[in-house]
Amino acid sequence: MHHFNVPTRDPGEYLAELNSRRFEKLKRQIAYLWGNEDYFRPRFIAAGVTSPDDIRSFDDFRALPPFMDKASHRASQEESLARYGHPFGLHLTAPLKDVIHLAATSGTTGQPTWYAFTRKDQAITNEILARLFAVAGVRPGDTTFHAFGLSLWLAGITFMQALEAYGARPVAVGAEGGISKILRYIEMTRPRALFATPSLVAQLIERAPDEIGKPVGALGIEILFCSGEPGVGLPAFRDRVTEAYGARIFDVTGGAWHNGTISCGTGWHGMHHLAEDYCFRYDLVDPVTRAPIELKDGAVGEALHTALDYEAAPAFRNATGDILRLHVGECPSCGQFGSRIEIIGRADDMLNVKGVKVYPSALQDIVTGFLPHVSGQLRIRLDGPPPRVNPPLKVVVEAAETMPADEWDGLARAIEQRSRDILALRPAVTVVPFGTLPRSNQKTKLVEIVPAQS
Amino acid sequence: MHHFNVPTRDPGEYLAELNSRRFEKLKRQIAYLWGNEDYFRPRFIAAGVTSPDDIRSFDDFRALPPFMDKASHRASQEESLARYGHPFGLHLTAPLKDVIHLAATSGTTGQPTWYAFTRKDQAITNEILARLFAVAGVRPGDTTFHAFGLSLWLAGITFMQALEAYGARPVAVGAEGGISKILRYIEMTRPRALFATPSLVAQLIERAPDEIGKPVGALGIEILFCSGEPGVGLPAFRDRVTEAYGARIFDVTGGAWHNGTISCGTGWHGMHHLAEDYCFRYDLVDPVTRAPIELKDGAVGEALHTALDYEAAPAFRNATGDILRLHVGECPSCGQFGSRIEIIGRADDMLNVKGVKVYPSALQDIVTGFLPHVSGQLRIRLDGPPPRVNPPLKVVVEAAETMPADEWDGLARAIEQRSRDILALRPAVTVVPFGTLPRSNQKTKLVEIVPAQS
Numbered sequence: 001m002h003h004f005n006v007p008t009r010d011p012g013e014y015l016a017e018l019n020s021r022r023f024e025k026l027k028r029q030i031a032y033l034w035g036n037e038d039y040f041r042p043r044f045i046a047a048g049v050t051s052p053d054d055i056r057s058f059d060d061f062r063a064l065p066p067f068m069d070k071a072s073h074r075a076s077q078e079e080s081l082a083r084y085g086h087p088f089g090l091h092l093t094a095p096l097k098d099v100i101h102l103a104a105t106s107g108t109t110g111q112p113t114w115y116a117f118t119r120k121d122q123a124i125t126n127e128i129l130a131r132l133f134a135v136a137g138v139r140p141g142d143t144t145f146h147a148f149g150l151s152l153w154l155a156g157i158t159f160m161q162a163l164e165a166y167g168a169r170p171v172a173v174g175a176e177g178g179i180s181k182i183l184r185y186i187e188m189t190r191p192r193a194l195f196a197t198p199s200l201v202a203q204l205i206e207r208a209p210d211e212i213g214k215p216v217g218a219l220g221i222e223i224l225f226c227s228g229e230p231g232v233g234l235p236a237f238r239d240r241v242t243e244a245y246g247a248r249i250f251d252v253t254g255g256a257w258h259n260g261t262i263s264c265g266t267g268w269h270g271m272h273h274l275a276e277d278y279c280f281r282y283d284l285v286d287p288v289t290r291a292p293i294e295l296k297d298g299a300v301g302e303a304l305h306t307a308l309d310y311e312a313a314p315a316f317r318n319a320t321g322d323i324l325r326l327h328v329g330e331c332p333s334c335g336q337f338g339s340r341i342e343i344i345g346r347a348d349d350m351l352n353v354k355g356v357k358v359y360p361s362a363l364q365d366i367v368t369g370f371l372p373h374v375s376g377q378l379r380i381r382l383d384g385p386p387p388r389v390n391p392p393l394k395v396v397v398e399a400a401e402t403m404p405a406d407e408w409d410g411l412a413r414a415i416e417q418r419s420r421d422i423l424a425l426r427p428a429v430t431v432v433p434f435g436t437l438p439r440s441n442q443k444t445k446l447v448e449i450v451p452a453q454s
Numbered sequence: 455m456h457h458f459n460v461p462t463r464d465p466g467e468y469l470a471e472l473n474s475r476r477f478e479k480l481k482r483q484i485a486y487l488w489g490n491e492d493y494f495r496p497r498f499i500a501a502g503v504t505s506p507d508d509i510r511s512f513d514d515f516r517a518l519p520p521f522m523d524k525a526s527h528r529a530s531q532e533e534s535l536a537r538y539g540h541p542f543g544l545h546l547t548a549p550l551k552d553v554i555h556l557a558a559t560s561g562t563t564g565q566p567t568w569y570a571f572t573r574k575d576q577a578i579t580n581e582i583l584a585r586l587f588a589v590a591g592v593r594p595g596d597t598t599f600h601a602f603g604l605s606l607w608l609a610g611i612t613f614m615q616a617l618e619a620y621g622a623r624p625v626a627v628g629a630e631g632g633i634s635k636i637l638r639y640i641e642m643t644r645p646r647a648l649f650a651t652p653s654l655v656a657q658l659i660e661r662a663p664d665e666i667g668k669p670v671g672a673l674g675i676e677i678l679f680c681s682g683e684p685g686v687g688l689p690a691f692r693d694r695v696t697e698a699y700g701a702r703i704f705d706v707t708g709g710a711w712h713n714g715t716i717s718c719g720t721g722w723h724g725m726h727h728l729a730e731d732y733c734f735r736y737d738l739v740d741p742v743t744r745a746p747i748e749l750k751d752g753a754v755g756e757a758l759h760t761a762l763d764y765e766a767a768p769a770f771r772n773a774t775g776d777i778l779r780l781h782v783g784e785c786p787s788c789g790q791f792g793s794r795i796e797i798i799g800r801a802d803d804m805l806n807v808k809g810v811k812v813y814p815s816a817l818q819d820i821v822t823g824f825l826p827h828v829s830g831q832l833r834i835r836l837d838g839p840p841p842r843v844n845p846p847l848k849v850v851v852e853a854a855e856t857m858p859a860d861e862w863d864g865l866a867r868a869i870e871q872r873s874r875d876i877l878a879l880r881p882a883v884t885v886v887p888f889g890t891l892p893r894s895n896q897k898t899k900l901v902e903i904v905p906a907q908s
Binding site: 081085086087096097099100101102112140141143150151152157160161164167168169170171172173174176177181185188189190 | 539556566594597611615
C-alpha cells in the first residue's frame, strides 16, 4: 500500500525499520531546513542543536520540541507578509518563485493557514492521493464527481488535480455549485465515485427525490470518498449512507504536507497511513510535557507532523493538536498489515481525572456503541474548568425514544462498565429522557461546565 | 507571438502562408475525424466526401458546410448519454479513458455544453494560455489572483491550471469566494495580476473602501486579465477601471478548443489571435448562405471554429454564431503584425436593411463613440420581426445628462453620418432625454419590435 515496502509482519520490527528509513530522509531534510535562517535555524539552536550533524539518531530527532503550532504558524505568516510581502510564512524554505500551487484553510479566526507547494511537492501529493484513490477502488478512466469546496481548500483543486493526474476525469462542480446543480450533473455524468464531505453526502440523500425525481441509490455511485469532517467513523451515519447510495464509503485525510490516510471501507478500525515514505504523522508526544511516547501498537498521544521531503513550507515537528491512537499490525477489517491512526480527541479537550487522561470523544464513542438504546446525545458535566476533574466524571446520556424508563438504570451501569473496561475510568452516568439535551446545527459541545451549588 | 512564425509583413502573403500550414494540419485532422463513425464521418459523407483524400486543398476544406452548431452539439451530447452513458457527445473522437479534464458552460437552457480534454489537449491549452499571460505581462514567479468562477467554467480551473503550468502561482479563491473574501485575500497575497470578469473587476472598485478600508488602487495590481463578458472593449469602462486600479487591462478569450485571443492593452483594435498554429477561429462564411468569404483584412462574416490538433471532442467547422471582422496587418495600438479579430455581432442578431447587413452591436459601437455627449443607452426600433428592415432603420439614442436640448438635432445628424461612413447605412436617429430608456441589470436588448400604428 505504500512505497516503504517493509517485508516483516512483526509490529515492532516494522516500526523499527520504518523509523530507520525515515531517519535517512530526515537527515537530508534537517540539513535543508537548517538553511532557513528566519524560522527553522533559530528553533534548532534554541533546542540546543548547533549543527544538523548533532541530530545523530531518530531518537535525537524525536527529543526535539515542537517547532510549530497553529499560533506560531499564523505568526510566521504575518511576519513574512510584513517583511517580504507574501503570507506563506518565514518558514518558506523554497524560493518563492518555485511555489506554484496554493491551498488554505480559512479557520475560525478569518486568518487562513496557507499550504504552499513546489512542483515536486505537488507531484508527491498527487502520488500519495493516487494511493488513496486506488485503495478506494477508483480506477484510471473512471468518471469521478468532485463536490468538495473548490475555493482554496486542500480537498478542492488540490484533490481535483490529483484525480486528473491519476486519469480519473473529475467533474469538478465543487460544493459551491450547490445541491441542485450537483445532483443534476451527477445524473448527467454518471460518476463511479463521489468526492464530498459527509454532510454534503447526507444532504444529497434528502434532496435527490425533489431535485431529480429519484433516490441517490439510482445514480450508480459505487464509491463515496469523504473528507473534511468527521462522520464516516460513526456506524449510524455509515450504515445510513452506504444503504442509501448502495456504495462503499471511505474516510480520508490528505493533501496537507504529504499526509495521506484512508479507512478501509469494510468497517471502522482507524485510518490506514499510506504515506509513511513521505510523511511522519504519528510522532506521538505527551500533550502536556511534550515528551516522546514510545511508538508501538496502541500508543496514544498528541501527534507531531513532519513531512520528510517537503520543499515549500514544510511541516517539521508541527504540533497538530490531534490526539491519536496508533495501531500497528493487521487491520481487523481488511487484513492489510501496516499502521493505522485513529483521532480520539484534541489536545486541548483532554480531561485529567485523578491522573487518568480521557478525551470527550472517547466517551462519545462508548456511548454511541449503545445505539439504538441511546439517542446518541450526551454531555459531560464538569464542576469547574478542565482539564482537572475530581472523580467521578459525570456523564449525562439521553435514552432512545423507544427505551422504557425502567431499563435506564441498567443502561447507565452498562455504559459505566464499558468505560471502565476501555478507558480505565468509571464515570457516573445518568440517563435522561429522549429530547432532554438541546440539539445544534453546529458541532455540539460535549463538555458543559456547571459549577456545583454551594 | 505564435509558433507559425511567418516572416512576411504582407497581409495577403501572410494569410496564404498560414492557410497552407493550416492545411497540412487539417489533412491529418480530417483523417483522424473520419474514424469517428457516430458523428463526423456521416457529415463528411453528407457533404459529398467519400474519403479524406477528397479534400485536396484549403479551399475544398472551406467549401464544406458547418458540421456543428450549439443545437447539434447538444443533440450529440444527449445521444451519447443515451447510447454510451456519457454526455461528451457522439463527436468524442478520443477514447473516453483518455479524457482527463472537463469544463462546461451552463448556457441558458440548463443543458451544459461540455469541453473534454485529453492530456495533449490540456498541454496545448496551457501553452496557448501561456502566450496570453506573457502578452499581458504576467511573468513566471508572479503571484496571480484567480477570481473567475471555478465550478466547471473554462476560465475556471482550466485557466488556473495554465497559470500553475506557467509558474504564476494562482491564489484560486474564485468568484464563488465572494467579493469580501476576494478583497481580503488580494490584500493579503498582493498579486501582480487579477483574473476576473469585467463585472467583478467593477464590483471590487465599489466595495473595496468598505471591505478593506482602501481603494483598489492601493492594492498594487498591475494587470487586469478579463474574460467571460464584454466590457473591456468599451472605452468608458476601460478608462474607469484602468484609472481606479492603476493597471493595464486585457480582454481575453481562450480555453475552448485551443482558441486564444487577447487585446493588446494599449487601446482597442480587436483581439490578437495568438493560436493560429492550433486553431482556425476566423473561417468566415456568409451567415445565411454559409458560402465561404474571402479571408483578407477587413473581411466580415460568421466564424466557423476548427481546432487543428484537438483530440477529445474537437471543434470542426463549428458554427460559432459570432460575426467577426478580421484584421490582418500591423496593430494600430501596439504595432504587432498579425491577425486580429473583432466580434461585431451574433449571426442571429443580424439585420438586413435593403441588402445592407448591419449588427446592432456595430450601431452601439458608433453611438458609444459619441460619449460623453450621449448616455450610451440606445434602442433600435423595428416595425416587425428581424432580419428584414424597411429603411430607414430607426435608432433612438439617449442624450447625456449635461447635453443641452438644442444640440440634440446636430448630434443625431452626426451619428447618422458616422454610421453612413462606417456601416454604409444611414439610419434615422432620434435623440431623447437622459433617463428615458429603461436600464436593466441583465444584458440590455438593443432591438425592440414596435409594430407601426395602422
